[in-house]
Amino acid sequence: MHSIPVLPLPYGAAKEIIGRMKGQAVPSGWQGGLPYTYRIEGGPELKVRVNVTQKREIQRVYNVVGTLVGSENPDQWIIAGAHYDAWAFGATDPNSGTAMLLALSESLGKLSQAGQKPKRTIKIAHWDAEEQGVIGSTEWVEQFRDELDAKGVAYFNADGAVTGRNFGAASSPSLKGLAINTTKAIPFPDSSKSVYDVWLGKRTTPEPPLGNLGGGSDHIAFYTHVGIPSWNGGTGGHSIYHSNFDSFAYYERFCDPTFKMGPLVEQVFGIMALRLANADVIPYDISRYGTDLHTHFEGLQKLTKAYDKTPTPFSFDALIKAADDLKKIGEDCEAALKSVNLKNAKAINQELLALERQWIDKDGMQYGSWYRSLYASPDPYSGYASWMLPAFQYEASIRETANLKKWEQKYLDAIARLKSRVEKVTALAK
Numbered sequence: 233m234h235s236i237p238v239l240p241l242p243y244g245a246a247k248e249i250i251g252r253m254k255g256q257a258v259p260s261g262w263q264g265g266l267p268y269t270y271r272i273e274g275g276p277e278l279k280v281r282v283n284v285t286q287k288r289e290i291q292r293v294y295n296v297v298g299t300l301v302g303s304e305n306p307d308q309w310i311i312a313g314a315h316y317d318a319w320a321f322g323a324t325d326p327n328s329g330t331a332m333l334l335a336l337s338e339s340l341g342k343l344s345q346a347g348q349k350p351k352r353t354i355k356i357a358h359w360d361a362e363e364q365g366v367i368g369s370t371e372w373v374e375q376f377r378d379e380l381d382a383k384g385v386a387y388f389n390a391d392g393a394v395t396g397r398n399f400g401a402a403s404s405p406s407l408k409g410l411a412i413n414t415t416k417a418i419p420f421p422d423s424s425k426s427v428y429d430v431w432l433g434k435r436t437t438p439e440p441p442l443g444n445l446g447g448g449s450d451h452i453a454f455y456t457h458v459g460i461p462s463w464n465g466g467t468g469g470h471s472i473y474h475s476n477f478d479s480f481a482y483y484e485r486f487c488d489p490t491f492k493m494g495p496l497v498e499q500v501f502g503i504m505a506l507r508l509a510n511a512d513v514i515p516y517d518i519s520r521y522g523t524d525l526h527t528h529f530e531g532l533q534k535l536t537k538a539y540d541k542t543p544t545p546f547s548f549d550a551l552i553k554a555a556d557d558l559k560k561i562g563e564d565c566e567a568a569l570k571s572v573n574l575k576n577a578k579a580i581n582q583e584l585l586a587l588e589r590q591w592i593d594k595d596g597m598q599y600g601s602w603y604r605s606l607y608a609s610p611d612p613y614s615g616y617a618s619w620m621l622p623a624f625q626y627e628a629s630i631r632e633t634a635n636l637k638k639w640e641q642k643y644l645d646a647i648a649r650l651k652s653r654v655e656k657v658t659a660l661a662k
């Protein structure tokens with residue numbers, strides 16, 4: 233618990249306070265967006281009385297998790313979750329996600345009653361106490377850590393899932409292909425285009441902007457503590473993040489006046505879940521590990537170059553080469569899987585399930601052993617940003633060079649483990 237009470241101020245109150253401050257101005261870079269000089273002190277005349285009412289008490293929190301048991305592979309789990317606790321009314325954050333997942337539960341239930349049960353298990357989770365430190369989902373993941381390690385296929389997160397009409401998502405590498413392909417199959421409301429087309433827009437890039445996942449919500453424990461491929465998505469546009477104005481009236485007026493975006497998000501989650509649940513071979517994007525690693529290592533090279541003034545500055549060349557090899561091996565594997573020998577499907581899926589777990593390091597990160605994924609982490613300073621290859625990100629953040637070699641070896645080892653798993657899949661596919 234923080235020892236200094238923190239209170240966001242609305243504009244009206246901020247104006248009264250900042251406008252009356254007469255002390256020393258803030259250093260450059262600290263001036264905020266209001267039309268007043270921001271100051272460190274108020275001056276001797278100014279007194280502000282802040283009343284903070286926070287009860288100190290023990291609260292029990294409840295996660296609500298529903299399970300649709302898979303008809304063929306009940307021990308492979310696809311989990312979709314959203315938190316349901318809110319700071320205030322919480323119409324968009326989190327309940328646009330909550331409502332979407334409730335609708336999805338109903339749809340999956342109807343399909344199931346009509347004889348179309350998913351082949352793998354689908355779980356739908358409503359997490360408590362997310363706003364208090366992502367507590368509900370973290371406790372659940374810790375409680376079921378061994379089972380999740382053995383059974384977790386993917387985790388999809390919906391937090392503030394609908395605030396407008398701009399589709400967006402962030403993902404671990406292995407779910408990127410599935411996400412992109414799924415959006416091609418879904419029509420965008422009030423248009424003749426697909427979600428994919430609208431998402432790509434006028435960009436000339438080969439793909440729409442699918443971000444990288446790290447911090448900020450209930451995927452953290454799944455992805456960075458256990459190593460389960462994770463995805464977060466929704467439609468953005470009118471966020472009034474954690475404000476008292478995040479009410480149903482606001483939602484109806486600004487975020488989704490025709491109530492079509494929630495169903496769109498439900499379709500994306502549902503089709504992604506069903507494709508993962510029903511495929512003979514889990515449709516992970518295997519070569520994407522190498523592609524993304526290459527990009528991240530290049531970015532890190534720029535970061536460390538800026539401060540590494542040692543006689544032989546650390547080079548990411550060996551890691552970039554390993555990433556490129558992994559990409560090639562991944563492409564060979566995907567080619568082999570196109571004409572896969574299904575008698576080995578069970579063994580292949582076991583190998584595929586283990587891919588993301590190869591990033592798990594038992595000692596964890598230097599800033600906290602709970603963060604065990606070498607691939608992704610929330611940044612330890614705010615908890616919100618996505619840190620890719622976080623051990624290196626941390627060294628760069630403290631401008632340290634002494635440990636880079638040690639981490640290079642850990643990353644080379646993890647990539648080697650991934651390679652050998654992917655090669656096993658290729659061999660089994662033939």
Ligand SMILES: [Zn+2]
Pocket residue numbers: 315325326362391392
């Ligand atoms: Zn939230």
